Amino acid sequence: MSRRSSRSRTHRRSRGRFGPLFKLLCVLAVVVALTGGATVFFRVETVEVTGNQRYTQEEIIAASGIQMGDNLYALNKVSIDRKIRTRLPYVGELSINRALPSTIRIDVTEWEAVARVEAPSPEQAAAVREELGEGKKDGEPAALAQEPWLISVRGKLLEQAPENSTAIAVTGLTAIAPQAGEMVKVPEGEATRLEALTALLGAMEDADLFREISRIQLEATRLIVRYADRFDVKMKLNADFGYNIRLMRAVREQMEEKYGPEAAGTIDLTQEKHEAVYSPAKPEG
Secondary structure, three states: OHHHHHHHHHHHHHHHHHHHHHHHHHHHHHHHHHHHHHHHHOEOOEEEEEOOOOOOHHHHHHHHOOOOOOEOOOOOHHHHHHHHHHHOOOEEEEEEEEEOOOEEEEEEEEOOOOEEEOOOOHHHHHHHHHHHOOOOOOOOOOOEOOOOEEEOOOOEEEEEOOOOOOOEEEEOOOOEOOOOOOEOOOOHHHHHHHHHHHHHHHHHHHOOOHHHEEEEEEOOOEEEEEEOOOEEEEEEOOOOHHHHHHHHHHHHHHHHHHHOOOOOEEEEOOOHHHOOEEEEOOOOO
């Protein structure tokens, strides 16, 4: 009796000792089975693209690098996102989702070319090259933009501007080594101007104002907006552009009521206490 009890206790101890290991092996077996099933069964057979206008579905799929037969779960969505944005500059936002058992869905939102960064003047280019050349041993000239470049509302370089471009002309920025698909880069001395430009473009987008603006001139402490082809509007670089746009529109309405629909002049919004100062344009001749 004691011998049988001893064997029973030994068996229970052995079973207790190997129990956790057995459970771990079962879990690993299940994981391997599931992984193998995903590898065999979940393969890309269809890529659906929505939201595209400028680019065709074929162009977007080619840019993504996705191949039919790729494993659905082995695809790196971050890498696909980066490839599409780099190769197709007008793609702004996109989402990539899996739809079992064999579909990848890509939804894109495309940028519009809202502004045109003009090439720097010879004097401006010389000053920038001097700034960038400080401390350089090789003395190679900086690669500055030679042609105007179209940019999105957030400052992404889209392509060189065609001659018939109607995008808002931007002066006072120097694009360094511009390349489609990248954000515009400027020398350190112009960083505040670039920040002001993108903030202003964002406010213009919210106000649906792009069609009424023809030029933005960036300077050291202020910018000048050409509005309705009749008003030059001065703003600080660190202004609340949403408020300034509302004030600018209000001044225009008041001046047109006072001087007629052809009223023109300068609206100075750089004054203290958020005041606006209007100066009528001088009569020609």
